[in-house]
Amino acid sequence: MTSFIVNADFPAHRPRRNRRDDFTRRLVRENVLTVSDLIYPVFVMEGEGVREPVPSMPGVVRYSPDTVLEAAKECAALGIPVMAVFPVIDPSLKTPDGIEAVNPKGLVPRVVAQLKDAVPNLGVLTDVALDPYTSHGQDGVIDDDGYVLNEPTVEILTQQALVQAKAGVDIVAPSDMMDGRVGAIRTALEAEKFIYTRIMAYSAKYASAFYGPFRDAVGSAANLGKSNKATYQMDPANRNEALREVAADIREGADMVMVKPGMPYLDVLRDVKQAFGMPTYAYQVSGEYAMIKAAAANGWLDHDKVMMEALLAFKRAGADGILTYFAIDAARILKA
Numbered sequence: 001m002t003s004f005i006v007n008a009d010f011p012a013h014r015p016r017r018n019r020r021d022d023f024t025r026r027l028v029r030e031n032v033l034t035v036s037d038l039i040y041p042v043f044v045m046e047g048e049g050v051r052e053p054v055p056s057m058p059g060v061v062r063y064s065p066d067t068v069l070e071a072a073k074e075c076a077a078l079g080i081p082v083m084a085v086f087p088v089i090d091p092s093l094k095t096p097d098g099i100e101a102v103n104p105k106g107l108v109p110r111v112v113a114q115l116k117d118a119v120p121n122l123g124v125l126t127d128v129a130l131d132p133y134t135s136h137g138q139d140g141v142i143d144d145d146g147y148v149l150n151e152p153t154v155e156i157l158t159q160q161a162l163v164q165a166k167a168g169v170d171i172v173a174p175s176d177m178m179d180g181r182v183g184a185i186r187t188a189l190e191a192e193k194f195i196y197t198r199i200m201a202y203s204a205k206y207a208s209a210f211y212g213p214f215r216d217a218v219g220s221a222a223n224l225g226k227s228n229k230a231t232y233q234m235d236p237a238n239r240n241e242a243l244r245e246v247a248a249d250i251r252e253g254a255d256m257v258m259v260k261p262g263m264p265y266l267d268v269l270r271d272v273k274q275a276f277g278m279p280t281y282a283y284q285v286s287g288e289y290a291m292i293k294a295a296a297a298n299g300w301l302d303h304d305k306v307m308m309e310a311l312l313a314f315k316r317a318g319a320d321g322i323l324t325y326f327a328i329d330a331a332r333i334l335k336a
């Protein structure tokens with residue numbers, strides 16, 4: 001039969017040769033996902049024996065301090081390096097200035113101390129931002145017009161990071177997008193001799209609608225109402241600006257940088273890794289998780305296959321690790 005293939009390389013070059021057998025597919029594989037790439041985010045609330053499901057995030061629960069310990073032990077047993085703690089704060093403790101965030105006896109410092117005591121080999125990461133603590137759901141303190149004030153917010157965030165460091169946290173992760181906060185936190189940590197507290201900066205964090213289920217989970221959605229975070233989180237249209245944000249956070253003392261959300265921003269992740277070669281993390285956020293769960297629940301997607309493919313895509317784009325609500329599910333598959 002006459003061949004109509006018009007390719008100067010063909011048949012010298014037949015890419016399908018390497019794809020023919022599993023052994024060569026494995027041999028030429030460029031990227032792998034390992035358990036060491038995973039960070040497991042958890043929601044924690046007061047109480048005992050609590051595992052309260054989050055409706056918009058099937059499979060995700062709100063833990064109490066005792067049950068989160070069980071999850072931490074499971075992470076450690078699976079080899080997941082780090083757990084990220086997000087608080088669900090009692091509405092009675094929420095104020096316009098979110099000052100509960102700096103309470104040394106608050107939920108987060110207590111949980112951190114307990115985790116480091118019981119599971120010392122598991123790294124613990126805490127979010128530095130005020131939205132779980134403010135009565136208006138914004139990440140900082142606001143003026144009469146609802147505008148988030150930069151310096152007054154950075155002052156509280158710095159105290160919040162110090163309280164977390166004193167409780168023994170390994171990594172603080174400012175997710176607030178205030179200007180200058182990484183430098184302020186680094187200076188304060190050094191001054192207080194917390195020279196090993198790592199800062200994972202949410203450097204390129206976009207004003208994204210993909211955070212919806214997270215705001216349900218921590219109970220900030222209703223407080224936030226119709227207002228948004230566009231005056232401090234980044235415009236989803238911008239790419240160059242992400243590089244400037246990351247550069248600033250590195251200069252200010254970040255040890256690791258993050259791009260958030262994940263899958264819709266793989267181009268940004270790629271740019272950041274390529275430009276700076278820093279330890280770079282992707283946050284596969286709540287909305288990304290919810291989309292996969294919803295489609296899988298309908299039988300429209302294969303849950304495990306799509307989950308593993310999405311996580312691998314972060315590695316291919318240049319991530320050194322991924323914050324993902326799938327961490328335990330994925331780790332179980334990787335261990336099997």
Ligand code: PBG
Binds near residue numbers: 212
């Ligand atoms: C709080 C914070 C948010 C997320 C992580 N830290 C929400 C927000 O910025 O509104 C989102 C995580 C997710 O959607 O999974 N500053």
